[in-house]
Amino acid sequence: MTIVTQPGKRAATRDTILDHAYALARRDGLEGLSIGNLASDVGMSKSGVFAHFGSREDLQLAVLNTGRQRFVARVLLPALRQPRGLPRLRAIVANWFEWAREHKSGCVLLSAASEYDGRDGALHDGVVAQQAGWRDELQKAIAQAVELGHLRSDTDVAQLAFEIYALMLGLHHDAGLFGFDEAGQRTRAAFERLWRSWQP
Amino acid sequence: MTIVTQPGKRAATRDTILDHAYALARRDGLEGLSIGNLASDVGMSKSGVFAHFGSREDLQLAVLNTGRQRFVARVLLPALRQPRGLPRLRAIVANWFEWAREHKSGCVLLSAASEYDGRDGALHDGVVAQQAGWRDELQKAIAQAVELGHLRSDTDVAQLAFEIYALMLGLHHDAGLFGFDEAGQRTRAAFERLWRSWQP
DNA sequence: ATATAGAACGAACGATCGTGCTATTTATGC
């Protein structure tokens, strides 16, 4: 036989665990994630799950990384297939909007940001790195739109990135507490105003 | 003697506990708040602390309420001494800005919003009520500014409230992760643009 | 001063936490 039966058996199980862990962390946050809970959710023993990560903190870091990967795959990568400049930037925002719709009941990345902003340690560092990296991607897309003349040439790139991010925070916040539909409308209206005010 | 020595001895102790609990919850969130930790922080026994609240959930609700009271006292009440309309609205934003500076290492109300947005129960309901109440106050102040002609007569009150709130979320977020100073600048710049675009 | 009520303590409970360690099962390489 030997299609090298399971070269990634370990990795596959780990992915399954992370899949469940991600779902649990969406509800309870990374701090609310416990190995016992996760194990019974996956259908494994506590020690079986534990062996894949070595510590709870490493598990949390892995879940954070899972969130990062999924966000990039859902929001950034599809947008990179759009032409540089405003089309790509608007695609990022549109994909992000859909991400928020799919994650209105809890986003690991955002809850991690508020869980670890006031502490220190590996998770704090991981969250800051993730957020800084995403902000950087956002700024790159904005800068290209400025260079191509799709946005006003005096656009403050970091400022616009901040405002875009703030609106998405507002969307997540209101969607989680008051429902997605109204929050989505407000966010759309705000973005239209935002694009207009940076129009060349 | 009898100056009715301590009519509020119980209430005073409760306030002391809540003061410590509020500080701990700023760091660890309401979900990270534990009675044992709190007791040793206050310098009391676990059961002594527990007796003041009856359950952990009631303690968490009391801390949430403490946060609400402090926010109102710090942000809303001083602004109510300003004349109605734009002055009052700007005072609210300015006080809120200072609140964010003082709470850059963690705000109970905001972390509670992200901890309980995807669950149900008394804490979820409390958070939603608190947030809805604050949004309502914000809208009241905006509506007055519109009525007095300080803002464009076609201003969408709920929309402006959403955008103000989103900017403050951005401030909290960036201040916690990247430092207050830059986040503060961005927020100020965004507000100036915001006021201008709703100017009559 | 003494009786009474209130507040805080101390110990214990069952449960769960993260983390080791040792079997046992399962999959791989010859």
Next chain:
DNA sequence: GCATAAATAGCACGATCGTTCGTTCTATAT
């Protein structure tokens, strides 16, 4: 098919969790 290695289970540990209960201390009222 068998030896070997990897993956998972089982069990136990110390710690901490929220909660209960009975006791002790403190402050009030007579």
